[in-house]
Amino acid sequence: MKQTLTQKILARASGQSAVTPGEIVTGQVDLCLLLDSGGPRRIWPRLKELGVGVWDPDKIVLASDHFTPAVDAESAAILKLTRDFAREFGIRRFFDMQGIGHVVLAEQGFLQPGMFACGGDSHSCMGGAFGCLMMGFGAIEMTGVAVTGEIWIQVPDTVRVNWTGEFSDGVVAKDVMLKLCRELGSNNASRVIEYGGETVQAMSIAERGVLCNMAAELGAETGVVETDQATLDHLRAVGEMPAPDALDWRSDADAAYAAVHDFDATALEPQVAAPHSPANSGPVHDHAGIAIDQAYIGACVGAKLEDLRMVARVLDGRSVAAGTRLLVAPASQQVIRAASADGTLQKIAAAGAYMLPTGCGACAALGAGILAEDEVCISSTNRNFKGRMGANSAQVYLGSPYSVAAAAVAGRITDPREYLQ
Amino acid sequence: MSGPASLQSVTGTAWVFGDDINTDVMAPGLYFKSPLAELAQHCLEAVDPGFAPNVQAGDVVVAGDNFGIGSAREQAAMAFQHLGVGAILARSFGRIFYRNALNFGIPTLAFPQAGEIRAGDELCVDPAAGRIDNVSAGRTYEVSGLPPHLLRIVSAGGLMPYLKQRLAGEAGQ
Ligand code: SF4
Numbered sequence: 340m341k342q343t344l345t346q347k348i349l350a351r352a353s354g355q356s357a358v359t360p361g362e363i364v365t366g367q368v369d370l371c372l373l374l375d376s377g378g379p380r381r382i383w384p385r386l387k388e389l390g391v392g393v394w395d396p397d398k399i400v401l402a403s404d405h406f407t408p409a410v411d412a413e414s415a416a417i418l419k420l421t422r423d424f425a426r427e428f429g430i431r432r433f434f435d436m437q438g439i440g441h442v443v444l445a446e447q448g449f450l451q452p453g454m455f456a457c458g459g460d461s462h463s464c465m466g467g468a469f470g471c472l473m474m475g476f477g478a479i480e481m482t483g484v485a486v487t488g489e490i491w492i493q494v495p496d497t498v499r500v501n502w503t504g505e506f507s508d509g510v511v512a513k514d515v516m517l518k519l520c521r522e523l524g525s526n527n528a529s530r531v532i533e534y535g536g537e538t539v540q541a542m543s544i545a546e547r548g549v550l551c552n553m554a555a556e557l558g559a560e561t562g563v564v565e566t567d568q569a570t571l572d573h574l575r576a577v578g579e580m581p582a583p584d585a586l587d588w589r590s591d592a593d594a595a596y597a598a599v600h601d602f603d604a605t606a607l608e609p610q611v612a613a614p615h616s617p618a619n620s621g622p623v624h625d626h627a628g629i630a631i632d633q634a635y636i637g638a639c640v641g642a643k644l645e646d647l648r649m650v651a652r653v654l655d656g657r658s659v660a661a662g663t664r665l666l667v668a669p670a671s672q673q674v675i676r677a678a679s680a681d682g683t684l685q686k687i688a689a690a691g692a693y694m695l696p697t698g699c700g701a702c703a704a705l706g707a708g709i710l711a712e713d714e715v716c717i718s719s720t721n722r723n724f725k726g727r728m729g730a731n732s733a734q735v736y737l738g739s740p741y742s743v744a745a746a747a748v749a750g751r752i753t754d755p756r757e758y759l760q
Numbered sequence: 761m762s763g764p765a766s767l768q769s770v771t772g773t774a775w776v777f778g779d780d781i782n783t784d785v786m787a788p789g790l791y792f793k794s795p796l797a798e799l800a801q802h803c804l805e806a807v808d809p810g811f812a813p814n815v816q817a818g819d820v821v822v823a824g825d826n827f828g829i830g831s832a833r834e835q836a837a838m839a840f841q842h843l844g845v846g847a848i849l850a851r852s853f854g855r856i857f858y859r860n861a862l863n864f865g866i867p868t869l870a871f872p873q874a875g876e877i878r879a880g881d882e883l884c885v886d887p888a889a890g891r892i893d894n895v896s897a898g899r900t901y902e903v904s905g906l907p908p909h910l911l912r913i914v915s916a917g918g919l920m921p922y923l924k925q926r927l928a929g930e931a932g933q
Pocket of ligand 1: 405460462639640720
């Protein structure tokens with residue numbers, strides 16, 4: 340039977356030679372990502388109630404990112420409890436205030452092609468950039484994974500999304516996803532989005548991560564990109580040996596897709612999503628001129644090294660507009676080190692940006708940088724639901740790091756390509 | 761295998777919502793550090809401030825497409841459980857919310873004709889059989905009942921009681 344990458348991984352994880360969409364399987368989990376938000380503080384009391392420990396501490400990766408750094412007694416207690424959990428259960432891959440878990444996973448090279456991985460966070464799908472199947476679940480269900488090492492999955496359909504052609508300068512993976520949110524909608528449960536085509540093949544793993552991350556905004560089970568040479572090169576670059584069978588983790592040439600969508604990258608313009616949904620998107624000029632109070636560079640999806648470099652490119656020799664604030668929360672400590680080493684941070688700081696600590700920050704209104712009533716923000720994050728970044732009446736637009744930086748300089752939403760000459 | 765599922769029907773008043781109601785409005789991040797009882801008072805506040813203060817135990821939440829799109833936060837499902845919601849019916853669901861709601865023991869069913877229900881209708885939901893009676897309108901709908909692997913979890917009262925049974929050797933796979 341010809342199978343998609345998703346089917347192949349679920350077949351292997353459930354000990355079968357093949358699986359069919361719709362079938363219920365029980366998958367053995369290769370890697371379990373827990374974060375401070377939905378991790379130990381919600382799972383540990385349940386383990387106590389059940390009188391059991393975790394099934395395999397070496398398959399767990401733990402990161403504190405949502406409540407970092409502690410700003411009050413509650414967040415301090417959550418971070419302490421997370422440290423205590425790591426010690427109690429002997430979790431060696433614990434990243435305390437080192438960055439956003441999804442980004443740390445990629446930096447460390449913990450994900451290998453063909454893995455079946457679960458995370459206690461909806462953007463766990465970002466791991467699909469490595470040719471593995473990584474899905475997000477709630478803490479209650481991650482408790483089950485932590486105890487048993489397995490989880491039920493209804494084998495999803497695979498939807499193939501192909502991009503061909505080269506982007507024009509100033510257009511990036513984030514624009515692809517904002518457009519796809521409009522085109523494919525946010526009601527794609529029971530589907531995995533498999534991204535491919537020459538445009539995707541030409542992308543870095545970081546940009547592929549943006550595609551997979553925002554599969555959550557499509558409402559999909561997850562997103563995946565087939566393994567290729569770039570996957571292997573990335574793993575080697577971070578010091579990991581790709582598994583010998585790594586390149587096998589691809590869909591069969593004539594696998595059955597539930598749908599195939601083809602898009603032309605050459606025609607894509609920078610995209611901006613208006614409040615209060617990522618699907619409410621359109622070309623940036625639809626919203627040009629909207630004055631902003633805050634520009635925010637942050638989150639797993641939008642504050643990686645590549646993203647900060649986009650910001651620096653726009654800000655180089657320019658300043659943040661008077662009356663506008665630009666907040667920058669790099670996605671990890673490693674990003675901060677790399678961006679300070681190559682001069683990226685210097686350009687951002689020189690332009691007047693306000694630097695925030697690494698972590699989820701204002702993305703989910705848990706950290707610094709949240710919005711007051713009626714404030715307008717453009718953000719490199721992935722979601723602009725009502726109240727997501729603070730007050731219910733705040734207006735959040737989503738854009739690429741280029742679009743956010745350009746808006747910070749102009750004080751209003753504007754086409755970032757004007758700033759790339 | 762566990763014994764035959766015994767899951768009661770629930771009867772209550774319908775609270776009707778539209779499409780794409782996300783988990784951020786079910787459980788706003790601003791109240792994440794507050795006790796569940798307080799967070800639950802803000803459940804759906806941004807779309808219907810009257811819901812949390814007035815919903816009664818056993819009431820049924822009815823929604824359009826994609827109910828619970830968004831984050832993995834289980835507090836969204838826990839808020840409904842805390843408020844005593846008896847069943848959740850929607851044309852379609854966000855995937856993690858759907859699983860969370862069942863894992864907290866809330867009967868959660870896809871209901872293609874959700875749009876025919878009016879706010880305030882009295883509904884009787886049989887989650888095992890997949891029967892929804894609109895008592896007020898005198899109409900009965902047949903939908904897909906919970907599949908066996910989920911019926912076992914919901915019948916046990918949710919994933920925690922199910923895991924307890926399983927660890928005690930009372931339940932098989
Ligand atoms: S940065 Fe935002 S989207 Fe990413 S894991 Fe943190 S809260 Fe979630």
